[in-house]
Amino acid sequence: MDSQSESGVFAAQVDQVTIIGTGLLGASIGLCLRQRNYAGRIVGVGRRQETLDIAQKLGAIDQGVLSIHEAEQLPRDQIHLVILATPLGSFADYFIELASCQPTGVTFITDVGSTKTDICKAAADNLEFPHLFIGAHPMAGSEAQGPVHARADLFQGGLCILTPSGTNGDIYAKEIVTDFWRTLGMRTAEKTPEEHDRLVALISHLPHALASLMVDLADERKALSVAATGFRDTTRIASGDPQVWTDIFTTNRQAVLEAIDLLDNKLAELRQVIADGDVEKVFAWLDKAKSARDQWLTEGVTEA
Amino acid sequence: MDSQSESGVFAAQVDQVTIIGTGLLGASIGLCLRQRNYAGRIVGVGRRQETLDIAQKLGAIDQGVLSIHEAEQLPRDQIHLVILATPLGSFADYFIELASCQPTGVTFITDVGSTKTDICKAAADNLEFPHLFIGAHPMAGSEAQGPVHARADLFQGGLCILTPSGTNGDIYAKEIVTDFWRTLGMRTAEKTPEEHDRLVALISHLPHALASLMVDLADERKALSVAATGFRDTTRIASGDPQVWTDIFTTNRQAVLEAIDLLDNKLAELRQVIADGDVEKVFAWLDKAKSARDQWLTEGVTEA
Numbered sequence: 079m080d081s082q083s084e085s086g087v088f089a090a091q092v093d094q095v096t097i098i099g100t101g102l103l104g105a106s107i108g109l110c111l112r113q114r115n116y117a118g119r120i121v122g123v124g125r126r127q128e129t130l131d132i133a134q135k136l137g138a139i140d141q142g143v144l145s146i147h148e149a150e151q152l153p154r155d156q157i158h159l160v161i162l163a164t165p166l167g168s169f170a171d172y173f174i175e176l177a178s179c180q181p182t183g184v185t186f187i188t189d190v191g192s193t194k195t196d197i198c199k200a201a202a203d204n205l206e207f208p209h210l211f212i213g214a215h216p217m218a219g220s221e222a223q224g225p226v227h228a229r230a231d232l233f234q235g236g237l238c239i240l241t242p243s244g245t246n247g248d249i250y251a252k253e254i255v256t257d258f259w260r261t262l263g264m265r266t267a268e269k270t271p272e273e274h275d276r277l278v279a280l281i282s283h284l285p286h287a288l289a290s291l292m293v294d295l296a297d298e299r300k301a302l303s304v305a306a307t308g309f310r311d312t313t314r315i316a317s318g319d320p321q322v323w324t325d326i327f328t329t330n331r332q333a334v335l336e337a338i339d340l341l342d343n344k345l346a347e348l349r350q351v352i353a354d355g356d357v358e359k360v361f362a363w364l365d366k367a368k369s370a371r372d373q374w375l376t377e378g379v380t381e382a
Numbered sequence: 383m384d385s386q387s388e389s390g391v392f393a394a395q396v397d398q399v400t401i402i403g404t405g406l407l408g409a410s411i412g413l414c415l416r417q418r419n420y421a422g423r424i425v426g427v428g429r430r431q432e433t434l435d436i437a438q439k440l441g442a443i444d445q446g447v448l449s450i451h452e453a454e455q456l457p458r459d460q461i462h463l464v465i466l467a468t469p470l471g472s473f474a475d476y477f478i479e480l481a482s483c484q485p486t487g488v489t490f491i492t493d494v495g496s497t498k499t500d501i502c503k504a505a506a507d508n509l510e511f512p513h514l515f516i517g518a519h520p521m522a523g524s525e526a527q528g529p530v531h532a533r534a535d536l537f538q539g540g541l542c543i544l545t546p547s548g549t550n551g552d553i554y555a556k557e558i559v560t561d562f563w564r565t566l567g568m569r570t571a572e573k574t575p576e577e578h579d580r581l582v583a584l585i586s587h588l589p590h591a592l593a594s595l596m597v598d599l600a601d602e603r604k605a606l607s608v609a610a611t612g613f614r615d616t617t618r619i620a621s622g623d624p625q626v627w628t629d630i631f632t633t634n635r636q637a638v639l640e641a642i643d644l645l646d647n648k649l650a651e652l653r654q655v656i657a658d659g660d661v662e663k664v665f666a667w668l669d670k671a672k673s674a675r676d677q678w679l680t681e682g683v684t685e686a
Contacts, residue, residue: 217610237608267608280600281609285616288592290671291648296584297674299644304541304571305585305678306521311615312589316675320668327656327664338653340603342646344595349642352631360631364624367594370601371620374609 088257092186093118093156095258096149098172099164100124100133100142103190103219105228107161108138110262113230118156121149133225146172150179158182159258162189166325169197173204173211186251187211188258192278192322193330194241194271209248212255213241215274216264223319234263239278241271272333279333283326284341287334289316392561396490397422397460400453402476403468404428404437404446407494407523409532411465412442414566417534422460425453437529450476454483462486463562466493470629473501477508477515490555491515492562496582496626497634498545498575513552516559517545519578520568527623538567543582545575576637583637587630588645591638593620 095111097104100122108120122139123146124130130142143149150158162172169191176187187210191197194213201211218236238259242252256266269277293316296302296309327334351359399415401408404426412424426443427450428434434446447453454462466476473495480491491514495501498517505515522540542563546556560570573581597620600606600613631638655663 217608237610239608277603277605277608280596280603280605281613284599285596285613287649287652288596289616290668291645291652292584292589292592293671293675293678294667295588295641295644295648297671297678299581299584301581301584302674302678304521304543304581306541308619309585309589310679311618312593313675314615315612316671317679318672320665320672323668324661324665327668328659328661331656331659335653335657337599338649338656340599341595342649342653344599345591345642345646345649348591348595349639349646352635352642353639355632355635357628357632361624361628363598364594364627364631367597367601367620368622368624370606371597371617374597374601374606375614375621 086257086261088159088254088261089116089118091157092159092254092258094121094149094152094154094158095119096121096123096146096158096160097139098123098146098160098162100129100139100225101163102223102225102227103216103232104161104163105133105136105138105225106218106230106232107163107262108133109136109228109230110233112137114261116261119152119154121152123149129225133228136225136228138225138228146175147179150182150185154183156183157254158185159254160185160187162187162191165322166191166193166197166329170200170204173201177204177206185210186248186254188214188255190214190216191329192282192326194239194269194274195333196329198241198271210251212248212251213271214255214259215239215241215278216259216262218264231263233259236264238262238264238266239274240266240268241274242268275330275333276336279330279337280340283330283334284337286315286318286323287327287338288341289313292316390561390565392463392558392565393420393422395461396463396558396562398425398453398456398458398462399423400425400427400450400462400464401443402427402450402464402466404433404443404529405467406527406529406531407520407536408465408467409437409440409442409529410522410534410536411467411566412437413440413532413534414537416441418565420565423456423458425456427453433529437532440529440532442529442532450479451483454486454489458487460487461558462489463558464489464491466491466495469626470495470497470501470633474504474508477505481508481510489514490552490558492518492559494518494520495633496586496630498543498578499637500633502545502575514555516552516555517575518559518563519543519545519582520563520566522568535567537563540568542566542568542570543578544570544572545578546572579634579637580640583634583641584644587634587638588641590619590622590627591631591642592645593617596620 120139122133122142133139202208216238218233293313424443426437426446437443502517506512520542522537
């Protein structure tokens with residue numbers, strides 16, 4: 079993990095950024111680039127003219143087009159960087175569409191997808207030049223949806239995990255894409271797609287599943303009327319977009335199932351300790367978790 | 383559930399409040415009474431003179447004494463209200479001590495305990511006049527400990543669950559104790575001790591257990607380095623005092639085990655749906671939880 083961009087290779091060598099999908103994340107990327115005085119052209123690609131118009135009015139894109147082909151054919155002298163910022167379920171189709179474009183120069187591709195193994199495989203299977211794709215997971219966002227909630231500082235201080243592994247390893251593409259995410263204010267780290275998926279299953283997907291289950295259970299058993307701010311905070315993530323999370327649970331199935339099994343084993347152990355009324359073991363377990371969390375907090379939590 | 387106190391029977395008829403345990407909750411009660419211009423005497427009872435001195439310097443109590451006997455023997459003309467604000471594990475001993483006092487008038491008792499079945503049973507078993515005890519769970523607090531973190535507004539807007547059931551049903555005691563908690567700014571609701579314990583197991587104890595398990599698992603698997611603010615919020619409660627929570631898991635064992643089993647059944651169902659790759663069922667499940675949570679938020683979350 080390194081500190082912020084110093085080289086500026088992205089700003090110096092990319093003269094067109096094309097954002098596919100101008101929702102919360104896509105529009106925030108555009109706003110942030112503008113705020114950081116990026117001099118190149120920012121193009122939005124979307125299926126609906128209305129969303130593109132909103133993004134353009136907000137100043138997130140210079141122009142909106144309805145297909146990747148149109149974006150690819152705009153005149154440029156330097157590198158073209160394409161960012162996939164649509165729902166996970168649409169990625170394979172976009173890779174196929176990208177592969178069908180007549181190349182007019184060098185095009186690098188990155189993305190904002192929350193899972194990586196499936197996406198990197200789809201890139202490898204469908205892109206004509208899969209080594210020009212550098213998978214990324216900018217750990218930023220909110221429960222809010224759509225370009226009207228976009229913010230130039232959405233990525234500031236957050237962690238972006240890059241997965242330039244396997245066939246996805248062009249060194250120049252990696253340099254440009256890494257600098258791009260750092261330009262948005264993020265720290266970057268590299269993982270394999272599988273390692274990424276395993277880690278985020280534990281710190282994001284499993285917590286989401288448990289939050290949703292807790293709400294579901296409390297609702298069924300009529301307990302929400304006595305729930306307070308503690309429960310609200312614990313379950314905040316359960317208000318996330320169900321479609322986004324369906325895609326995540328579907329594309330990261332294997333790692334999520336493993337995380338559920340690990341949690342389930344721990345829950346069974348804890349159940350036994352409580353059933354035994356083993357006060358010392360209950361204390362030791364609670365104390366260990368508190369220490370681990372407090373230690374983590376002192377080390378500084380990623381702001382995203 | 384009713385709105386705030388109007389009758390003022392507490393302020394009119396209680397001329398001594400004795401707070402056993404002047405930690406965060408006990409000291410906050412004293413500060414709040416003073417802020418609301420309570421005219422009676424506020425006495426703190428503690429094992430350590432130092433803690434009492436801090437509470438007195440903060441203005442949370444008028445005087446501190448080292449035993450309930452001393453507090454009971456102070457001269458008064460009206461009703462004496464005792465509030466047990468010590469760790470759950472100490473309650474039975476305090477009930478025995480209270481029972482051994484020579485009564486110098488009418489003394490009502492309430493408490494701040496997070497579990498109620500065990501406490502109400504201990505009151506019934508040990509107090510000389512158990513019907514003068516009205517169990518209470520003011521749903522307020524924070525991860526912070528000790529009188530220096532006390533706040534006059536700690537209880538404002540929160541829900542206080544009263545459990546005046548079974549043998550604990552003196553109607554006058556209930557009126558005074560209910561008005562006392564409303565005077566602190568709380569809404570009140572009545573439940574049986576068993577119903578209370580079942581509900582808080584679902585919205586507080588199970589979430590705490592899961593938060594601790596999630597931290598433990600993420601720590602073991604080296605995933606905390608990529609965790610961000612979402613994980614921080616979800617696991618905030620896992621930084622609570624391990625001793626307080628050991629008492630809770632121990633005294634509310636049965637309801638906690640039932641909550642764990644209910645959650646475990648739901649987790650198994652969810653695991654199957656994800657393993658099957660049943661996209662529609664995953665979506666329906668996420669959507670149901672989101673709807674329940676969003677509906678709950680629109681109805682107004684207890685501010686505590």
